[in-house]
C-alpha cells in the first residue's frame with residue numbers, strides 16, 4: 001500500500017509523518033505547480049472550483065508516480081468539498097487508474113475506520129504516531145507565524161525564506177515531537193540574529209477567506225511571501241492547526257475561537273453558510289477593531305460561501321473602517337495581475353497609515369486578542 | 383389597511399410560492415408577487431457579484447418589489463430534511479439582501495432548518511404570523527390550510543409515444559423561468575421532441591434512485607433533480623437523450639452534473655450540458671439544441 005493525499009500548504013509534512021509512523025508508505029504528490037493545475041483542470045468539470053481541480057491534479061500525478069491508495073476528506077455540505085471525493089473517484093476510474101480511496105468523513109467513526117485500514121499491523125503505533133504528527137503540526141504553524149512576522153522587518157527577505165525552508169526541512173526530518181518543536185524554536189533564534197531593515201513600521205494585514213487558497217502557495221501566487229516583501233506583516237486567520245482542531249479533534253479552544261468569530265459576524269451574516277464564509281466576515285469585523293491596517297480576502301472563483309462573504313464585506317469594511325481587498329483565484333489567475341492588485345492595495349494602506357487613520361486603535365496592548373490573532377510573539381500580554 | 387408582503391419570483395418561489403401566497407392571504411396580508419423575469423430584472427440584480435443567474439434574477443425581483451411593499455419575504459431555508467442542505471447562496475439570501483440594499487423595506491426572514499426536526503418550521507410559521515399580529519395557533523392553522531390548498535398530488539403524465547423523448551433536467555427556478563432558461567422547454571417542443579421534466583417522475587422513484595448513489599447528495603434540491611434524472615436513465619427504455627440545464631457558477635450543479643454525465647454515458651444516453659448566464663446568445667443556444675435533437679433516433683425499436 002502506497003498512500004498519497006492532496007496537498008494543502010505544508011500539510012504533507014504532517015500526513016507523511018503520521019502515515020510513516022503508522023507503518024504505511026506515504027507518497028505525497030509533487031508540489032503544486034502549473035502542471036498540476038493544467039492536468040487537474042483538463043479532467044475536471046469546467047465549473048468546478050479550484051481546489052477540486054488542483055487536488056485532482058495531485059492525485060493524477062501521484063498515481064502516475066506509483067501511489068495506489070488515496071487518502072482524502074469527505075464532508076456533509078453545504079459547501080462542495082464534501083462531494084469532491086465521490087466525483088474525483090469516478091473521474092480517476094474512468095481515466096483507467098486502479099486505486100483504493102479512503103475517504104475520511106468528519107466523524108469519529110469514519111476516522112476510526114480509516115485508521116483500521118491504515119494500520120493492518122494493529123493499533124499499537126497509533127498514539128505515538130498522532131503525538132508526532134501533532135507536534136509537527138504545531139511546529140509548522142509556529143514557523144509560519146514567525147516567518148510572517150520576520151519578513152517585513154528583515155533587511156533581506158530572502159534570508160527569512162531560506163531560514164523558513166530549512167526549518168520546514170528540519171520538521172520534516174524530525175523523528176520525535178521534541179525535535180519538531182526544537183526546529184521551530186531554532187528558527188526563532190535564527191531570525192533574531194538576522195539584520196533588521198530600515199523600512200517603515202510594517203503594516204498589519206489580516207488574511208481571511210477560504211483555507212485552501214490561503215494555505216496553498218502553489219495556487220495563491222505565493223501571496224504571503226510577496227506581502228512580506230512589500231513590508232506587510234500578514235496574519236493568516238487560518239493555520240493548519242485550526243483546521244485540524246476545529247474540524248477533526250473539535251478541541252475546546254478552537255471551538256471557542258470559532259464561536260467568538262461567529263458572534264462578530266452576526267450583525268452582517270446571521271447564519272453558517274458552509275466553508276469559511278462566516279469566518280471571513282467575522283474576522284474582518286473583529287480585526288477592524290483590533291488595530292489592523294487592512295484585510296485581504298482570498299477564495300477560489302465561484303466558491304459559494306466566499307461569494308456570499310464577498311457581497312457582504314463591503315458593508316463590513318465600511319462599518320469597521322478597514323479596507324478590504326477580495327481576490328478570487330482560478331487556474332487562469334495570473335501572478336502578474338495578483339501582484340499589481342496587492343501593490344495597489346498596500347500603497348493605499350501605507351497612505352492611510354501615514355495619514356494616521358488608525359492612531360486610536362493601533363495599540364496592541366489594549367486591543368490585542370491574543371488567542372484570536374496569532375500575534376505571538378509580538379503580543380505584550382504573553 | 384392590511385400590509386403588503388412582497389414575494390420575489392425566484393429561487394424557492396418556484397417550489398413553494400403558491401403556499402406562501404396562500405399563507406399570507408390567510409394571515410390577512412396582501413401577497414405581492416413580482417411579475418415574470420425580464421432582462422431588466424436581471425440587470426437590476428447584476429449588482430450582486432460573481433453569483434449564478436438565478437440569484438441575480440432573484441435580487442432583481444426583490445429590488446423591483448422593494449418600494450412597492452411594506453414587508454419583503456425572504457426566508458432563510460437552510461435545510462428541509464435531515465442530512466440535507468440548501469445551496470449556500472440560498473442560505474445567505476437575507477444577509478446579502480441587507481448588505482446590498484440597505485434602504486429596503488423590513489424583511490420577514492424566518493430561518494427554516496429541519497436537520498434536527500420540524501421545530502424550526504413551526505417556529506418560523508408562528509414567527510411570521512406574529513410579525514403580522516396573529517397568534518401562534520392561528521398561524522399554524524393558516525399554514526395548514528394553505529398547505530392543503532396548494533398541495534398538488536403527483537399524477538403520472540404520458541407523452542406522445544412516437545416522438546423522441548428528451549429528459550430535461552434542471553432546477554425549477556431555471557426551467558420554469560422563461561427568461562433565465564431562454565425557454566428551452568418551448569424550443570425543444572417546437573423541435574418535435576417530447577420533453578420529460580422532473581414532474582413526470584414519481585417523487586418516490588426519484589428518491590430511491592438518488593439513494594442508490596455512492597454518496598448522499600446533500601444539496602436537497604440537487605438531490606431531487608439528480609434523482610429524477612437517474613430515474614429517467616433507469617427506465618426501460620431510457621430517454622433518447624438528456625439535457626442538463628444549469629447556470630454558470632452554480633456550485634452544486636458543477637459536481638452533480640458531472641455525475642449525471644457519467645451515468646448517462648454508462649447507459650449510452652447522449653448527454654448535453656447547457657450552462658446559461660446573462661451573456662448566453664439565443665442563436666447559439668438554438669444551434670446547440672438543434673444539433674443535439676438532430677442526432678437523436680426519431681423512433682426507437
Ligand code: SF4
Nearest residue numbers: 434436469471632633
Ligand atoms: S443551486 Fe446553483 S443555481 Fe441554485 S442558487 Fe445555488 S448556485 Fe445558484
